[in-house]
Each structure stands twice: as structure tokens, then as C-alpha cells.
Amino acid sequence: MKPKHLSLLVLTLLVVAAPFFFPSGFYYRIGALIFINAIAVTGLVILIGYAGQISLGHAGFAGIGAYACALAPEHLGLPPVAAILLGTALSAALAWLVGKPILRLHGYYLGVATLGLGILISMVLSNEAQWTGGPDGIAVPDLGLRGLLRDLGWRIGAGELWYGLAGTVMILGAWLALNLFDSPTGRALRALHGSEVAARTMGIDVARHKLHAFVVSAVYASVSGSLLALMNRLITPDVAGFMHSVQMVTMAVLGGVGSVLGAIFGATILTALPQLLTVFHQYEHMVLGLVMILVMIFLPDGLLPSLMKRLRGRDGE
Amino acid sequence: MADLLQFLMSGLTVGAVYALLALGFTIIFNASGVVNFAQGEFVMLGGMGTAFAIAAGLPVPLAALLAILGTAAVGVALNRLAIAPARGAPVVSLIIITIGAAIFLQGAAGLLFDKQIHRYPGFSGEAPLRLAGATLLPQSLWVMAGAALTFAALWLFFTRTLTGKAVLATANNPLAASLVGINTKAIMALSFGLSAAIGAVAGVLVTPITMTAYNTGVALALSGFAAAMLGGLGNPLGALAGGLLLGVLEALTAGYVSSQYKDAVSFILIILVLALMPQGLLGRKTTDRV
Numbered sequence: 001m002k003p004k005h006l007s008l009l010v011l012t013l014l015v016v017a018a019p020f021f022f023p024s025g026f027y028y029r030i031g032a033l034i035f036i037n038a039i040a041v042t043g044l045v046i047l048i049g050y051a052g053q054i055s056l057g058h059a060g061f062a063g064i065g066a067y068a069c070a071l072a073p074e075h076l077g078l079p080p081v082a083a084i085l086l087g088t089a090l091s092a093a094l095a096w097l098v099g100k101p102i103l104r105l106h107g108y109y110l111g112v113a114t115l116g117l118g119i120l121i122s123m124v125l126s127n128e129a130q131w132t133g134g135p136d137g138i139a140v141p142d143l144g145l146r147g148l149l150r151d152l153g154w155r156i157g158a159g160e161l162w163y164g165l166a167g168t169v170m171i172l173g174a175w176l177a178l179n180l181f182d183s184p185t186g187r188a189l190r191a192l193h194g195s196e197v198a199a200r201t202m203g204i205d206v207a208r209h210k211l212h213a214f215v216v217s218a219v220y221a222s223v224s225g226s227l228l229a230l231m232n233r234l235i236t237p238d239v240a241g242f243m244h245s246v247q248m249v250t251m252a253v254l255g256g257v258g259s260v261l262g263a264i265f266g267a268t269i270l271t272a273l274p275q276l277l278t279v280f281h282q283y284e285h286m287v288l289g290l291v292m293i294l295v296m297i298f299l300p301d302g303l304l305p306s307l308m309k310r311l312r313g314r315d316g317e
Numbered sequence: 318m319a320d321l322l323q324f325l326m327s328g329l330t331v332g333a334v335y336a337l338l339a340l341g342f343t344i345i346f347n348a349s350g351v352v353n354f355a356q357g358e359f360v361m362l363g364g365m366g367t368a369f370a371i372a373a374g375l376p377v378p379l380a381a382l383l384a385i386l387g388t389a390a391v392g393v394a395l396n397r398l399a400i401a402p403a404r405g406a407p408v409v410s411l412i413i414i415t416i417g418a419a420i421f422l423q424g425a426a427g428l429l430f431d432k433q434i435h436r437y438p439g440f441s442g443e444a445p446l447r448l449a450g451a452t453l454l455p456q457s458l459w460v461m462a463g464a465a466l467t468f469a470a471l472w473l474f475f476t477r478t479l480t481g482k483a484v485l486a487t488a489n490n491p492l493a494a495s496l497v498g499i500n501t502k503a504i505m506a507l508s509f510g511l512s513a514a515i516g517a518v519a520g521v522l523v524t525p526i527t528m529t530a531y532n533t534g535v536a537l538a539l540s541g542f543a544a545a546m547l548g549g550l551g552n553p554l555g556a557l558a559g560g561l562l563l564g565v566l567e568a569l570t571a572g573y574v575s576s577q578y579k580d581a582v583s584f585i586l587i588i589l590v591l592a593l594m595p596q597g598l599l600g601r602k603t604t605d606r607v
Contacts, residue, residue: 101592105407110354112546113591116584119539127577142472242535246416268506285424292417296410297402 004178007261011174015167019160028159031277036227039249042173042260043220049211049257050191053103054111056245061091062225063240064124066117067132069229070140073098082141084226088219095218096211103210115242122240126190137236140229162231169227173220174260180216181260189213223249254292254295256302266302285306293310319450324572325565328450329530332564333464334360337519337555338541339548340468341373347488347551348508351400351411355419357515357538358426360387362522363530365426368435377440385517390459391422392513393506401505405592419534427531439525456525463522467515468557474555484508537582543583547590 001009018031040062047053051238069089072078078086102113124134146161180186188209192199196206227233238244255266273291277284299306338356345353366384371377399418403410403462437455446453486494487504495501521527544563548555563583571579 115585214598289417289421293399293414296414
């Protein structure tokens with residue numbers, strides 16, 4: 001079996017098996033939240049892990065996806081599913097427009113340019129209160145899936161439904177990202193990650209490939225934002241804020257930005273950690289900051305790849 | 318006219334703070350190649366430290382000195398514990414480390430001090446001065462004069478003292494600097510301490526005007542970073558120009574366009590500057606060697 005299929009199998013098994021260990025229905029919600037974060041983080045694996053480009057503003061695209069689901073049904077009369085698509089189209093268009101000039105930048109400069117983009121989006125969302133409800137947020141219409149299932153005679157709790165739905169979308173997203181890895185585009189992205197000059201001499205259109213990775217990762221973030229909005233039925237501009245962007249990048253890098261499974265692992269830890277730390281609510285910030293620093297210093301490849309390396313090293317002995 | 322003068326005054330006051338923040342970024346960036354996202358926390362620590370020392374009964378100058386020294390120690394510790402062990406790590410890792418440090422310091426300040434908003438009275442009273450139809454808080458003069466003094470002192474330090482020249486040498490080429498006998502590790506610690514102290518000075522001076530709380534650091538860091546980028550990262554004069562320009566533009570936007578979108582100015586400007594002239598306004602052109 002190829003490693004790609006093994007990864008997908010492990011992921012699917014974990015998603016299916018986890019509910020058997022849930023002590024209460026509350027855990028379905030945490031699970032769904034983990035999957036929704038994992039979708040955005042998978043997009044960042046393509047951008048950061050494959051192509052080696054940083055973004056500190058991807059929450060902005062999540063914000064576009066989320067507010068599309070809040071606003072389009074009311075103002076345009078679209079059903080929520082079409083609103084998700086509208087959000088991804090808007091995010092992709094914006095990523096394409098802005099990505100063209102700013103992806104020429106490197107390192108910190110690219111980080112700051114994307115950071116600025118994300119902050120501008122969140123600023124518009126909190127300032128245009130007559131549309132977006134301002135900092136207090138806005139209600140989001142029901143996806144309607146649960147009603148549909150009930151009419152078909154299948155009664156399912158909201159937590160279970162969102163666990164299944166977000167899990168399915170996450171596995172789909174992981175499948176696409178894993179397929180991309182060995183495709184010509186994925187190879188080109190990894191080549192330009194190693195050296196842009198070398199990639200260019202091999203005939204790779206560096207600018208175009210970077211732009212593609214940026215747009216694709218923006219679509220992942222947008223879908224993640226849409227699902228978050230539809231699940232919570234309420235959305236605030238925080239979804240597009242700087243801290244959310246940082247959270248996404250941290251999840252990806254913490255788990256291991258080079259691998260889809262690793263990044264999803266990172267999303268799991270950082271989503272579950274604050275829920276476990278509610279006991280130590282006061283220390284939440286300090287612990288989060290400390291974890292970020294320590295992992296970057298001692299496990300620079302991320303948690304999962306470092307663990308795997310250690311396990312493999314022991315096997316070899 | 319009076320309006321314009323008023324906006325310029327408040328813009329220059331805020332701009333002086335941005336310039337100090339940008340200077341702090343510049344010093345650390347030159348010494349270590351790291352963009353320190355925890356820079357805003359130094360300003361917060363300076364302000365909070367002074368507020369609590371004053372509340373504990375200390376006279377203002379002593380309280381300010383204590384806060385500045387304490388923050389400088391935090392800067393040195395940050396370098397020792399989080400930056401130095403990660404030398405040579407990729408940019409993404411360094412960004413996450415300094416953001417992690419910012420979050421840690423924010424949490425620690427919320428715990429050590431409290432989560433309320435704090436201020437203390439201005440150093441020369443609160444009665445506004447009148448100047449050609451515009452009003453000016455005496456504390457604004459303190460901020461501007463403090464920033465000017467800091468820049469002048471640093472200029473003297475970097476051009477007239479052996480230690481200052483050693484810092485410049487390390488910034489230019491760490492390997493060559495260590496070959497001529499400069500202790501680059503000590504220089505790195507000095508740079509972080511200096512940068513933290515400068516941030517704390519800004520916090521001490523501006524808190525009577527803007528107030529402070531445990532979570533004000535991140536927004537400050539972003540504005541200061543914008544100023545540093547605007548002027549050209551790594552250039553102290555660029556930090557001054559970028560800071561003042563950003564402060565004035567924000568004040569003019571707030572006055573004439575929309576106060577809600579004044580914070581947008583820095584980021585629109587940053588994206589424009591980076592897209593059109595990637596080295597910043599005063600930055601030098603660099604070429605990549607392959």
C-alpha cells in the first residue's frame with residue numbers, strides 16, 4: 001500500500017473509531033471543531049509545507065467563507081450550500097488578485113503582507129456593522145441538512161451530524177492534498193520550495209505555481225470558515241482576526257507542516273488543549289505560548305514527524 | 318488650519334511611539350535577523366510596570382526606571398531562553414517562537430499584574446496647552462522629546478562608542494565580527510536588552526495618554542512593525558521616518574476620512590510599499606547571490 005493510502009486509511013479509521021471512546025455527546029462538537037480547523041490547516045500544508053510560502057493572514061479567507069454563509073442567504077436568497085461556493089469563489093478571486101503582487105516577496109516581507117491582508121478583511125467585517133452586525137457578530141441560517149434527514153426518517157443529533165459532515169470534508173480535503181503531493185504541480189511546488197532559481201532553470205513557472213498554491217489554500221480556509229459559521233449558527237469578526245491566522249499556522253507547524261497527517265495532528269492538539277485547560281483557564285495563554293516556543297526549539301520538524309523519526313530510529317537498532 | 322495642526326500634533330505623538338517600536342524591531346533584526354513579534358509586549362510591560370510601581374507608592378522617576386530595567390531583563394531572557402536556542406531555524410519557526418513569546422508574556426502580565434486598564438497622571442500635569450487653536454497635552458511633548466532623545470542617544474552610542482560599533486559590526490557580519498574578537502553572544506544579549514528598554518521607554522511615556530492593559534501588546538507590535546517595514550527593515554533612520562509618517566497618516570485618516578479605518582492605513586500602505594518598492598522607503602537595494 002502506498003503511504004498516501006495508508007495515511008487516508010489511518011485518518012478514516014480514527015474519525016470512525018473515535019466516537020466509541022466519547023464519554024459524552026459534548027465530544028462530538030469538539031471533534032467537529034477539530035476537523036473544521038484541520039481543513040484550514042491542510043490548506044496551509046500545501047502553501048507552507050509544499051511550496052514554502054508563509055501566510056499570516058489566512059483567517060481572512062476563513063472570514064470571507066463564514067460571512068458568505070451568514071449574508072448570502074439573507075441578501076441574495078441563496079441556499080447555504082450555494083453560499084459556501086460563493087465564499088470559496090470570492091476567496092479564490094481575492095487570493096488570486098492579491099497573490100499576484102505579494103507572492104514575489106519572501107520570508108518576513110511575505111508574512112507581513114499577508115498579515116496586512118488578513119487584518120484589513122477583519123477590519124471591514126467589524127466596521128461595516130450595517131451588513132455584518134459589527135463586533136458582536138451575526139446569526140447564520142441553518143444548513144437544513146438535519147431537517148432533510150429527518151424528513152427521510154433519519155433522526156440525528158446536531159453534534160453527531162456535524163462530526164460526520166466535517167469529518168467527511170476533512171478526509172476529502174486530505175485526499176486532495178495527498179494527491180497533489182505527487183502530482184506534477186506538487187513536485188513543482190516542492191522544487192521551488194527547495195530553490196526558486198533551480199526550479200526556474202528546470203522550466204517551472206515559479207510565480208504561477210506559487211499563486212496556485214496560495215489560491216488553493218485560500219479555498220481550504222474559506223470552506224473551513226463556512227463550516228464553522230454554519231455549525232455555530234453565529235459568527236463574529238474574530239474568525240478573520242490575527243490570532244486565528246496565527247493559530248492556523250501554529251497548528252500546521254506544531255504538528256508537522258510537511259505532512260497532511262502531521263498538520264491534522266497539530267490541529268487536534270491545539271483545538272483540544274484549550275478545552276482540557278479550562279481547569280487552568282488562567283494559565284491558558286502562558287501554556288500556549290510556552291508550547292509554541294518549546295516545540296519550535298526542540299522538535300523543529302513538528303510533533304508527528306519528530307515522533308515518527310524517533311520510533312523509526314528505535315526500529316532500526 | 319487649526320484642525321490640521323491638531324491632527325499633526327496627535328499624529329506626531331503616536332508616530333513617536335511607533336518610531337520607538339520600529340527602532341526596537343530594527344535593533345533586534347540587525348543583530349539576529351529575527352523579526353520580534355513580542356516587541357509590543359515590551360511597551361506594555363513598561364507601562365504596566367510603571368503603573369503598578371507608582372500604585373505601590375514609589376516616586377515616578379524610580380518607578381519608570383524600575384519598569385525599564387525590568388523589561389530590559391525580560392528582553393535579555395527572551396534572547397537567552399527562546400531565540401538563541403533556535404539559531405538557524407527557518408523564518409516560519411522564528412515567527413512562531415516570537416509570537417509564542419508574545420502570547421506567553423501577555424498571559425504572564427495578566428497573571429502577575431491584573432486584567433484591568435491602567436494609567437497614571439501625566440508627568441507635567443493634565444492641563445492642555447493651547448497652540449494656534451490646537452490643544453496639546455503636556456505629556457505629548459514628553460513623548461516627542463523622549464523619542465528624540467532616545468534616537469539621539471542611540472546615534473551617539475552606535476557612532477561614538479566601541480560597544481556600539483561592535484553591535485554594528487555584528488549586524489553586518491557576525492562571523493567576521495567574532496573573528497576580530499567581538500563577543501557576538503554578548504552583543505546579541507545587549508541588543509535584546511536595549512530593544513526591550515526602548516520599548517519600555519515608549520510605554521512609560523505614552524501610558525498617561527493611551528492607557529495600557531495586559532493585552533495591548535499585539536496591536537502595538539503590528540503598528541510598529543508596519544512602521545519599520547515602511548521605512549525599510551534594518552535602517553534606524555527609516556524607523557524614525559516610517560514611524561512618524563505612519564502616525565501622521567493615521568491621524569489624518571482618522572480626522573478627514575474615517576476614524577474606524579485609521580488602523581487600516583498602516584496595512585494598506587504596507588501592501589502598497591511592499592508591492593511597489595519591496596525594500597521600503599529608505600531601505601537599500603539588495604541582490605540575491607546564488
